[in-house]
Amino acid sequence: MLRYAFARILGAIPTLLLVIAIAFLMVHAAPGGPFDSERVLPPDIKENIERAYHLDETLPQQFYRYIKGVVRGDLGPSYRYRDFSVSELIAGAIPVTMRIGALAILLALIVGISAGLIAALRRNTVLDRLVTGIAMIGISVPVFVFAPLMVLVFAVTLKWLPASYTGSDGADRLLLPVIALAMPQIAFIARLTRASLIDVMNSDYVRTAKAQGLKTLSIVRYHAFRPAMLPLISYLGPAFAAVLTGSVVVEHVFGVPGVGRFLITASANRDYTLVLGITVFYAAMVVFLNLVVDLLYAFVDPRVRTR
Amino acid sequence: MTTSTHIKRFSARGLLPAWFFLALLLVACGDSGPPSVQESVLRRGNGAEPESLDMHNAISTEAGDVQRDLGEGLLGFSPTGELRAAAAERWVISDDGLEYTFSLRPEARWSNGEPVTAADFVYSFRRLVDPATAALYLISVTNIENADKIIAGELSPGALGVAAVSTHEFRIRLNSPVPYFLSLLTHPSTFPLHRASVERLGDEHLRAGNLVSNGAYKLQERQVGSHVELVRNEYYWDNENTKIDRVVHYVTPEPMAELNRFRAGELDMTRTIPPESFVQMKDERPDEVRTSPSLAVYYYGFNLTKPSFRDNPKLRQALSMAIDRETIADEVMGRGETAAYGWVPDGTANYQPRRFSYADMSRKERHHTARQLYREAGFGENNPLTIEVRFNTSNVHQRIAASVQAMWKEVLGIGTVLINEEFHVLLANVEQKDITQVFRLNWSGEYNDAHTFLSMFESDNPSNLTAYQSVEYDSLMDRAAAQTDPDRRKVFLAEAEGLLLNDHPAIPIYFYVNKSMVSKRVQGWGDNVLNYHYSQHLSLAAEE
Numbered sequence: 001m002l003r004y005a006f007a008r009i010l011g012a013i014p015t016l017l018l019v020i021a022i023a024f025l026m027v028h029a030a031p032g033g034p035f036d037s038e039r040v041l042p043p044d045i046k047e048n049i050e051r052a053y054h055l056d057e058t059l060p061q062q063f064y065r066y067i068k069g070v071v072r073g074d075l076g077p078s079y080r081y082r083d084f085s086v087s088e089l090i091a092g093a094i095p096v097t098m099r100i101g102a103l104a105i106l107l108a109l110i111v112g113i114s115a116g117l118i119a120a121l122r123r124n125t126v127l128d129r130l131v132t133g134i135a136m137i138g139i140s141v142p143v144f145v146f147a148p149l150m151v152l153v154f155a156v157t158l159k160w161l162p163a164s165y166t167g168s169d170g171a172d173r174l175l176l177p178v179i180a181l182a183m184p185q186i187a188f189i190a191r192l193t194r195a196s197l198i199d200v201m202n203s204d205y206v207r208t209a210k211a212q213g214l215k216t217l218s219i220v221r222y223h224a225f226r227p228a229m230l231p232l233i234s235y236l237g238p239a240f241a242a243v244l245t246g247s248v249v250v251e252h253v254f255g256v257p258g259v260g261r262f263l264i265t266a267s268a269n270r271d272y273t274l275v276l277g278i279t280v281f282y283a284a285m286v287v288f289l290n291l292v293v294d295l296l297y298a299f300v301d302p303r304v305r306t307r
Numbered sequence: 308m309t310t311s312t313h314i315k316r317f318s319a320r321g322l323l324p325a326w327f328f329l330a331l332l333l334v335a336c337g338d339s340g341p342p343s344v345q346e347s348v349l350r351r352g353n354g355a356e357p358e359s360l361d362m363h364n365a366i367s368t369e370a371g372d373v374q375r376d377l378g379e380g381l382l383g384f385s386p387t388g389e390l391r392a393a394a395a396e397r398w399v400i401s402d403d404g405l406e407y408t409f410s411l412r413p414e415a416r417w418s419n420g421e422p423v424t425a426a427d428f429v430y431s432f433r434r435l436v437d438p439a440t441a442a443l444y445l446i447s448v449t450n451i452e453n454a455d456k457i458i459a460g461e462l463s464p465g466a467l468g469v470a471a472v473s474t475h476e477f478r479i480r481l482n483s484p485v486p487y488f489l490s491l492l493t494h495p496s497t498f499p500l501h502r503a504s505v506e507r508l509g510d511e512h513l514r515a516g517n518l519v520s521n522g523a524y525k526l527q528e529r530q531v532g533s534h535v536e537l538v539r540n541e542y543y544w545d546n547e548n549t550k551i552d553r554v555v556h557y558v559t560p561e562p563m564a565e566l567n568r569f570r571a572g573e574l575d576m577t578r579t580i581p582p583e584s585f586v587q588m589k590d591e592r593p594d595e596v597r598t599s600p601s602l603a604v605y606y607y608g609f610n611l612t613k614p615s616f617r618d619n620p621k622l623r624q625a626l627s628m629a630i631d632r633e634t635i636a637d638e639v640m641g642r643g644e645t646a647a648y649g650w651v652p653d654g655t656a657n658y659q660p661r662r663f664s665y666a667d668m669s670r671k672e673r674h675h676t677a678r679q680l681y682r683e684a685g686f687g688e689n690n691p692l693t694i695e696v697r698f699n700t701s702n703v704h705q706r707i708a709a710s711v712q713a714m715w716k717e718v719l720g721i722g723t724v725l726i727n728e729e730f731h732v733l734l735a736n737v738e739q740k741d742i743t744q745v746f747r748l749n750w751s752g753e754y755n756d757a758h759t760f761l762s763m764f765e766s767d768n769p770s771n772l773t774a775y776q777s778v779e780y781d782s783l784m785d786r787a788a789a790q791t792d793p794d795r796r797k798v799f800l801a802e803a804e805g806l807l808l809n810d811h812p813a814i815p816i817y818f819y820v821n822k823s824m825v826s827k828r829v830q831g832w833g834d835n836v837l838n839y840h841y842s843q844h845l846s847l848a849a850e851e
Contacts, residue, residue, distance in 0.1 A: 039770055164564065
C-alpha cells in the first residue's frame with residue numbers, strides 16, 4: 001500500500017508541472033497586464049514596475065524563474081497584493097477554506113446518508129418522495145441564489161445568525177456558509193445513497209439473507225450498508241474538490257477570507273503569480289484527494305486490495 | 308475489531324453521535340469572545356481588499372481610506388472637503404509659486420512615540436520616486452524638481468527637490484508652478500514613512516506590531532480577505548479630539564453582501580449601495596442613505612484613429628446629441644447621477660465648468676440638429692452607419708449601452724453592435740486602437756482641480772485613449788500651466804474645455820455620485836466630492 005501511495009505521489013509531479021505550464025501560458029496569453037487601468041501608466045513608471053517584477057524578461061525566462069521558485073517552495077510575489085507573497089496569501093487562506101470545506105463535507109455526509117437511507121428503506125412512500133424532491137431542489141437551486149436568500153432570512157430579517165463570516169467571533173458565523181456549501185452535496189449524496197442501497201438490496205446475497213429470515217434493518221447493518229457506500233467513497237474526492245472550488249461564491253457572499261475568492265479576483269486582476277499559485281494548489285488538492293479516495297476504496301473493499 | 312462492530316459504526320443509528328460531533332466541531336471552531344463593549348468601534352465596509360498598506364505601493368481608493376486613517380500628510384481635508392493643516396501646521400509659498408516651505412507640528416509623533424521630522428518627509432519623498440520602489444502612483448510628486456529624471460533612472464533619488472531645512476522645516480521645490488499642489492499633498496503617497504523600521508524590517512514593516520505610523524490610528528491586525536483593524540494611536544498629536552477607539556475596515560467586495568451586512572447591523576457604513584437596492588433603501592432607510600456629487604464622469608470615447616470618426620466632428624456631435632442623458636441618469640441609473648453636458652463635473656474647486664452649446668436645447672431641437680449633422684457628415688437613410696460599442700461586462704454598462712443603441716436607432720437610424728468584454732480585454736483593445744470604434748470608460752478626478760479632467764486629452768498624456776490631437780488644446784493647457792494667477796489660469800482651462808466640447812473626442816454621459824449607507828449612530832459625517840471620510844472625524848452616538 002505504501003509503495004503504491006509513493007508511486008502515485010511521484011506520478012503526480014509531471015501532472016502538476018504540466019498544469020503549471022498550461023496555466024502559465026494561458027494567463028500570459030490573456031490580453032492586458034497586471035498594472036493596466038483606465039489611468040495608463042507613463043512609460044518610465046511602467047518600465048520600473050516591469051523591471052521590479054521581471055515582466056521585462058522573455059516568457060521562457062519568466063517561466064524558468066517561476067519553476068525555480070516553485071521547486072524551492074516560493075510561489076513568487078503577488079502583483080496585486082504587494083505586501084504579501086503568493087505563498088503567504090494561500091497559506092493564510094487555506095485553514096479557513098479547509099475548515100469550512102471539511103465541515104460542509106461532514107454535514108453533507110451525515111445529512112445526505114441519513115436522508116438516503118430513509119428514502120431507500122421507505123421506498124415509494126411519502127417520505128421517499130419528500131427526500132427525493134428536496135434533493136432535487138438542492139441540486140437544482142444554485143448556491144448564488146440559495147446563499148443570499150439564507151442571509152436575507154436568517155441574518156437580515158430574523159437576525160438569528162450573522163450575515164458574514166466576520167459578523168461574529170463565535171461558531172455561529174460558520175453555520176450559513178457551511179450549510180450553503182453543503183446543500184448541493186447533501187442532495188447529491190442523498191440520491192447516491194438511495195440509489196446505491198436500493199441496488200444492493202436487490203442483489204442475490206441480500207435476497208438469500210431475506211430468505212433466511214433476517215430483518216431488513218439487520219440486513220442493512222450487516223450486509224448492505226458497506227457495499228452501498230462504495231460509490232459514495234468514489235464520489236468523495238470530486239465532492240471535496242467541488243466544495244473547495246464551489247466555495248468561490250460562498251466566500252464572496254459571506255465574506256469568508258478563504259482561497260476561493262482569489263480564483264476570480266486574481267484572474268480579473270491579471271495577478272499572474274497568484275493565479276498560478278491557486279492553480280497549483282487546486283491541482284495538488286485534486287491529485288491528493290484522488291489518491292486518498294483510491295486508498296480508502298482499497299481499505300473498504302477487500303476485492304480492490306487483493307487485486 | 309470484528310467486521311460486525313466495524314459495520315455498526317457506519318449504520319444509520321450510528322450516525323446520531325456524528326450529529327453531536329458536528330455540533331461540537333462547530334463550537335470548537337469558534338474563536339474568542341467579543342471585544343470590550345466600552346470601546347467605541349467603527350465598522351466600515353471598505354469594498355475590495357486594499358492592495359497594500361505601503362504608502363508607495365497602493366493606488367486604490369480602498370487602500371487610500373485605510374492609509375488616511377493610519378498616516379497623515381502635510382495637509383488633509385475637513386469632513387466637508389476643505390483643505391486644512393495636518394502634519395504641517397503652516398506653510399509659505401514663494402512668489403514665483405515654485406518653493407513651498409512647511410513648518411511641521413513639533414508635537415507630531417510616530418506611533419512609537421518618536422517625533423515626526425522633516426527628515427522623515429525627505430526620506431519618504433525620495434523613496435517614492437526611487438525606481439527601485441516601483442511605485443504606481445507618482446502624480447503627486449512628478450512636478451517636484453528632478454522627479455522625472457529620477458524616475459527615468461537618470462539621476463539618483465538624492466537629487467529630488469526636497470530638503471529638511473531644520474528638524475521641523477521641510478521644503479519642496481517645483482519645476483513649474485502647480486496651483487493645486489497643496490491638494491496633492493493630501494494623497495497617501497506623500498505621507499511620511501518611518502525610515503528606521505522600513506530599512507530594518509523591509510516588507511515586514513507593514514505587519515501588525517511592526518508598522519509605525521503617524522496618523523490617528525495604528526495597525527492592530529490584518530487578515531487578507533477579511534479586515535484591517537486599527538486602534539487609537541495614543542501618540543497622535545490630536546488624539547484628545549479623536550473619538551473612535553477602534554476602526555475595522557471590512558473587506559466587502561460584493562455590494563449586495565455589504566448592504567446585507569449593514570442591514571444585519573454588522574457595519575456602520577458601506578462603501579456603496581448596489582443599484583438594484585437603491586430605491587428600496589431610500590424608502591426604508593431614507594436617513595441613512597448618503598449621496599453627494601462625485602468627481603467622476605462616465606463616458607463613451609471615440610477611437611480617433613479610425614476613418615469614420617477621425618476628421619468627422621459632425622458625426623461625433625450628432626452621436627452625442629442623439630443621447631438622452633437625462634433618461635440614462637434618472638431612469639437607467641437613478642441613484643442621483645446627473646446628466647453630463649460637459650467634461651468637468653460640478654463641484655470642482657475654483658472652476659466653473661463649461662457646457663455643450665446644445666445643453667439647453669429641447670429634446671426635439673437636439674434630435675433635429677443631430678439628424679442634420681448626421682446627414683452633413685455623409686450618412687443617411689441610403690448610407691446608414693453601423694457602429695461597434697465596446698464596454699466591460701456589467702449589468703449597468705449593458706443597460707446603458709442598450710439605451711444608447713435604442714436612442715441612436717430612433718434618432719439617427721444607426722445600427723449599433725454591442726460588444727461586452729472582460730475589463731482588461733477592453734483596456735487592451737482600447738489602448739491598441741486596432742479594433743475599437745466606440746468604448747465605454749470612466750474618469751475619476753485624482754485631485755480637486757479641473758486639470759485632472761482636462762489634462763487627459765493632452766496629446767502626450769498616456770491616458771488620452773481617444774488619440775485626440777489638437778495643437779490649440781495643448782497650447783491652452785500649456786498656457787494654463789504657466790499661470791500663477793488663478794483667475795487667468797481658470798480662463799485658459801475653461802477655453803480648453805470649450806474646445807474639447809466642440810471637438811467631441813468623447814461623449815460624457817453622466818457624472819457619478821458618491822453613495823453610502825451610513826448608520827444613524829455615526830456622527831460627524833460630511834459629504835464631499837472626493838468621498839474622503841477620515842475615521843478621526845467621526846464619532847458614534849450611544850446605542851438606542
